Amino acid sequence: xASPSNTHLQTRRQLLGRIGALAxxxxxxQAMTSMGHAMGTDFSGPPKLSGAQKGTSVLVxxxxxxxxxSAYELRxxxxxxxxxxxxxxxxxxxxxxxxxxxxxxxxGETQKVGFAPGNYINPGPWRIPYHHQGLLYYCREFxxxxxxxxxxxxxxxxxxxxxxxxxxxxxxxxxxxxxxxxAELLAKAVDQHKLDDLVSADEVAHLKDAMRGWGALTPDxxxxxxxxxxxxxxxxxxxxxxxxxxxxxxxxxxxxEIWKSGMWNWMAFHxxxxxxxxxxxxxxxxDNIGKAFTRQVKDLLQLNCxxxxxxxxxxxxxxxxxxxxxxxxxRHAQADYCVCTIPLSILSQLDVQVSDGxxxxxxxxxxxxxxxxxxxxxxxxxxxxxxxxxxxxxTDQPISQVSYPSHxxxxxxxxxxxxxxxxxPAAYDFAGMTPQERLEQGLRQGLAFHPQYRKEFLNGVxxxxxxxxWTLGCCSMWSEEARKTHYKTLCSIDRxxxxxxxxxxxxGCWQEGxxxxxxxxxxxxxxRALGAA
Amino acid sequence: xxKFLLLSALVAAVAPAGFARADSAxxxxxxxxxxxxxxxxxxxxxxxxHMADGQGAVGAGAQIPALAHxxxxxxASYPVTVILNGYGAMPWFSGLLNDRQxxxxxxxxxxxxxNHYTDKLNPSEVALMRPHLTAEEQ
Numbered sequence: 060x061a062s063p064s065n066t067h068l069q070t071r072r073q074l075l076g077r078i079g080a081l082a083x084x085x086x087x088x089q090a091m092t093s094m095g096h097a098m099g100t101d102f103s104g105p106p107k108l109s110g111a112q113k114g115t116s117v118l119v120x121x122x123x124x125x126x127x128x129s130a131y132e133l134r135x136x137x138x139x140x141x142x143x144x145x146x147x148x149x150x151x152x153x154x155x156x157x158x159x160x161x162x163x164x165x166x167g168e169t170q171k172v173g174f175a176p177g178n179y180i181n182p183g184p185w186r187i188p189y190h191h192q193g194l195l196y197y198c199r200e201f202x203x204x205x206x207x208x209x210x211x212x213x214x215x216x217x218x219x220x221x222x223x224x225x226x227x228x229x230x231x232x233x234x235x236x237x238x239x240x241x242a243e244l245l246a247k248a249v250d251q252h253k254l255d256d257l258v259s260a261d262e263v264a265h266l267k268d269a270m271r272g273w274g275a276l277t278p279d280x281x282x283x284x285x286x287x288x289x290x291x292x293x294x295x296x297x298x299x300x301x302x303x304x305x306x307x308x309x310x311x312x313x314x315x316e317i318w319k320s321g322m323w324n325w326m327a328f329h330x331x332x333x334x335x336x337x338x339x340x341x342x343x344x345x346d347n348i349g350k351a352f353t354r355q356v357k358d359l360l361q362l363n364c365x366x367x368x369x370x371x372x373x374x375x376x377x378x379x380x381x382x383x384x385x386x387x388x389x390r391h392a393q394a395d396y397c398v399c400t401i402p403l404s405i406l407s408q409l410d411v412q413v414s415d416g417x418x419x420x421x422x423x424x425x426x427x428x429x430x431x432x433x434x435x436x437x438x439x440x441x442x443x444x445x446x447x448x449x450x451x452x453x454t455d456q457p458i459s460q461v462s463y464p465s466h467x468x469x470x471x472x473x474x475x476x477x478x479x480x481x482x483x484p485a486a487y488d489f490a491g492m493t494p495q496e497r498l499e500q501g502l503r504q505g506l507a508f509h510p511q512y513r514k515e516f517l518n519g520v521x522x523x524x525x526x527x528x529w530t531l532g533c534c535s536m537w538s539e540e541a542r543k544t545h546y547k548t549l550c551s552i553d554r555x556x557x558x559x560x561x562x563x564x565x566x567g568c569w570q571e572g573x574x575x576x577x578x579x580x581x582x583x584x585x586x587r588a589l590g591a592a
Numbered sequence: 593x594x595k596f597l598l599l600s601a602l603v604a605a606v607a608p609a610g611f612a613r614a615d616s617a618x619x620x621x622x623x624x625x626x627x628x629x630x631x632x633x634x635x636x637x638x639x640x641x642h643m644a645d646g647q648g649a650v651g652a653g654a655q656i657p658a659l660a661h662x663x664x665x666x667x668a669s670y671p672v673t674v675i676l677n678g679y680g681a682m683p684w685f686s687g688l689l690n691d692r693q694x695x696x697x698x699x700x701x702x703x704x705x706x707n708h709y710t711d712k713l714n715p716s717e718v719a720l721m722r723p724h725l726t727a728e729e730q
Contacts, residue, residue, distance in 0.1 A: 145652045165641075165649035165656065367653050404681030408654035425683040428640060484688060490640035525641050528651035531681045538684070539726040567728075 100571050102193035105200075106578050108585045111137030115588055118143070118378055118392055120369070121400035122360055123151020125559040125573035127352040128197065129398045130359050132581050138588075142356060143364040143380060143392060145529050150349025151400075152183040152530065153570065156433060156520055157344070164526035170494050173435070173518035175473040180433030181345040182522035183533075184570050185462075185477070186210065186338045191571035193578065194348075198341070201351035208338040209465040211329045212450020216508040219455045222320035223312065227452070227508035230325075235275065235291035236312045237323050239282035242274020250280060284308050325453040333569075340465060348570070364390075368410035369399065371555045379410075396584055400560045400577070402426065404531040413553040420545035424562055426532020428486040428525040432458070432501040434478035436515040441476070442468065444511065456504040457485035473517055478505055482533075490523035497521040535562035550579070557584050627693050630700025637689075638697065641682070646705030654681075660705035668713045669721070671698045677723050684725050691715035691722075 115138055119130045122144035134140045156162065158174040174180075186208040187194060198205060213234065218227035246267050248254050258266060267280065275291045276282050289295075289308035296307035317323070328334060341347040353360070365387075368379040376397040381387040399406065404426040411421065441447040441463050449465040458479030467474060478501040481489050489497050498519045505512045524533035537546070550563050559573070559580040566572035627633040635644075641656045642648050648658035664670050675694055678684035689697070695713040702709040 165651055166643050365653050405652050405654040407680040422680050425678045426681045427683065484637070487637045487640040491635060491637075491644070523640070526649070528649075531641070531651055531654060531656065536683055537728050539728055540724070542728060 100191055100193060100566055100575060102196065102571075102575060102578075105196065106132055106582045106585075108132060108136035108582065111585065111588065113137070114139065115396070116140070116394040117396045117398060117584070118376060118394035119359075119398045119400065120366055120378065121145075121151065121402075121560070122149035122353070122356075122362070123400055123560070123573060124153055124194075124349065124352060124570055125561070125577040126151070126398070126400040127349075127356050128574060128577040129400070129559055129581050130356045131352070132578070133398070133585070134356070134359065136581075136585055140356075140359050141361065141392065141394070142359050143361045143366065143378070145363075145365055147363050149353045149360055149362065150346055152534075153345055153349035153352075154183050155179045155181050155344030155346040156522070162520060162522060164523060165528055165531075166526055168494050168526075170520050172433075172520045174433070174475055174520075175435065177467075178435060178473060178475045179344040180431065180475050180477065180520065180522075181340075182431045182433070182524075184345055186340055187570070188333055188335065189337045189339065190332070191566075191569065191574075193574035194571045195339070197574065198348060198351070201348075201355060203348050203351045204342040205339040206342050206466060208340040209449025209463075210334055210336060210338045210451065212447060212463075214445070214447055215450045215463075216445075216447075216452035216454075216461075217322050217325055218453065218508045219320050219322055220507075221455070222316060222322060225507070227454075228312065228322075229293065230450075232292045232309075232312060233317065233322055234326055235288060236282075236314070237317055237326060239274045239276065239288055239291070239311075240314045240317065242270040242276055243280060243282040246270035246274070246276060246280040282311070284311055321455075322453075328453075342466070366401065366409060368412075369397065369556065370410075370412045371397070371553075373554070376555050395555065396588060397556045398577075398580060398584065399556060399558050400573075402530045402532075402560065403535060403562050405529065406558075413556060414548075416545075416548045417551070417553045420549035421558075423541040423545045424535045424537055424549075426525075426530065427482060427534055427536040427568070428490055428523075429533035430479065430481045430486045430489040430497065430521060430523045431477060432479035432489075432497060432519060432521050433475050434498070434501060434505075434519040435473050435475045435517045436511075437473055437517055438471070438515060439463075439468075439474045440511040440515055441509065445509075452508060454504065454507060456507065457481060457488060458501055458504045459485060461505055461509070478502075478519065486523075486525070486533075489521070490525045494521050497523075534568035537567060550576075552583060552587055627689070627696075630696035630698075633689065633693050633697040634700050634704075637685070638701070646701065658705075659701050660707070662705075662707065665702045665707050665709055668698050668702060668709070668711065668717075671701060672713070672718055672721055676718070676721055677725070684723070686722055686725055687727070691718040694718045 117133050117138045117140050119126045119140060119142040122142050126142055130140045130142050156172050157179045158172055158176060160172040162170045213231035215230050216227040217230055217233050249258055249263050249266050270276060271280060274282055275287050277287060282288060285308050293309055294306040295309040298306040363383040365381040365383055366378055370377045376394050378392045380390055382390050403421050403424045407422045447463055448468050449463050451460050451462045453460050460480050462477035464474055464476060498521060502512050502516060524530060549558060557580045559577040561567050561569060561572035563576040564572035566575060627636060642659050646658060646660040648656040672694060676684060676686040692715045695715045695718050698713050
């Protein structure tokens with residue numbers, strides 16, 4: 060069947076497909092920004108609500124970011140607000156673990172965190188894209204100090220058990236060679252008139268120039284071992300000074316193996332809008348955001364309350380809860396309105412008086428499983444031995460990735476890295492292990508590119524989100540089908556109740572989703588309360 | 593998740609795209625263990641929530657149901673439906689597990705943890721019950 064011309068066409072298509080996987084997203088992003096889209100999330104400023112009818116009350120369920128922000132904005136608008144929260148802490152999934160903290164998970168396992176003073180791990184959110192302007196606005200407003208989070212590190216490791224003999228390669232080596240070989244193929248194809256049906260004569264010269272510059276090609280369009288490629292991928296013997304300072308270029312990776320390895324996925328990962336630089340983290344731990352939010356609404360907050368039922372009629376809302384601080388005594392809280400930020404994983408099992416459609420929506424969104432490992436080592440061997448300062452190494456083993464702290468770089472003494480961050484099947488697998496097994500697996504797999512692991516290891520903690528009593532999962536996991544059928548209902552005001560949280564957003568699993576959802580919910584609720592909607 | 597299944601079948605494929613979750617590793621999710629028996633699937637997938645002894649757990653006014661001594665398992669079609677479609681907080685596994693794996697794990701939970709429903713499930717029956725569910729790109 061395959062005629063020669065057919066074969067050519069397929070090869071071209073494959074080639075363009077491969078380029079598209081990386082270049083396409085960049086090109087699309089540029090095209091979109093030039094049209095004024097994609098500049099950030101849908102945040103245009105704080106809601107500036109005012110004029111609530113005196114004495115109107117709102118009960119907020121849940122003291123995560125969505126709940127606390129709802130309370131903050133509604134009080135500013137003039138409502139009488141109260142928040143009730145299940146945990147003995149506020150902040151929700153915005154959480155950091157430090158030495159002395161205890162993690163008790165469903166199934167009964169308890170871990171005591173043994174980190175040295177000043178060290179921490181963020182088991183939930185850990186990085187903030189620069190365009191999450193809603194969250195960043197309130198960080199600034201509430202005095203949260205932020206610092207850069209290092210997402211992309213050209214000197215980090217990429218490791219695939221089935222590629223390059225199972226030996227890890229540096230990000231810059233793979234990136235330089237992927238780009239170089241891709242550019243070479245395209246430049247030569249154009250040069251040899253093999254793409255004449257796709258590329259106009261006007262374009263050819265510019266395209267060749269672009270590929271030469273982009274891919275670090277020689278003047279004759281070759282990507283080859285030499286100083287030009289080594290200035291991208293690194294030298295075998297680095298550039299030095301004095302008599303023997305001449306550098307020696309490095310060997311290239313095998314071209315066919317690069318395509319086959321799939322490791323280019325890890326290059327594409329950093330190109331996603333969500334992961335592009337600059338990213339941020341709060342100084343001292345992610346929970347400094349939760350703490351700053353808490354400072355704004357501290358006087359409204361009642362902790363340790365287990366909600367079991369939410370009832371409503373035309374006059375108000377009644378929430379039944381067990382006051383765990385007082386032996387679990389059953390109490391009822393009444394209010395004119397309710398903003399409920401309880402995760403759907405929990406809410407779907409409570410006695411909630413809402414329309415059938417809302418009930419179905421609440422039950423329609425499962426929660427993803429995720430596991431993080433925080434490992435503390437005696438010293439920053441990744442910096443001292445490997446010159447890795449922040450960023451992420453990737454592996455095709457279940458631990459998926461190892462991320463190095465963006466803070467405290469060059470400091471001496473123990474440091475904590477993220478020794479595994481799993482979603483999907485690997486998360487199910489790790490969540491099913493005992494905490495000891497998780498750490499052992501994390502260490503064993505990390506040895507593939509950090510031989511110092513065993514010698515330098517001090518202690519560790521694992522956090523399995525599917526075993527967290529107050530979320531039963533990490534975050535909402537919408538299917539396309541459920542989004543189509545249930546999303547609008549989920550976000551609608553059901554008589555006197557409105558839901559908020561990352562689950563009620565298109566920025567799911569990010570704190571920004573909680574912020575934007577809360578702002579939208581309270582804005583609409585305010586309108587409703589004023590009788591305008 | 594569907595894409596994940598296809599890619600995970602390839603030995604060389606790493607970092608499969610498609611199981612996208614935001615502040616997650618998103619496109620990055622680790623390889624799946626080989627799930628060649630009902631017990632293996634239970635250990636590597638189900639026990640993350642339902643626990644090693646099938647007892648489930650009780651959380652904040654909500655629970656992970658026990659599979660142990662569970663009369664809902666009397667008809668095999670019930671657990672098959674839940675596994676393929678998800679239920680409440682529980683994700684759907686139609687993209688992750690093939691018909692054989694679903695049949696195997698349903699047989700396993702129906703004959704363990706104090707359950708004694710010995711009729712075997714044919715993978716072809718699972719195939720007929722498969723929903724069309726697609727995880728959103730994120």
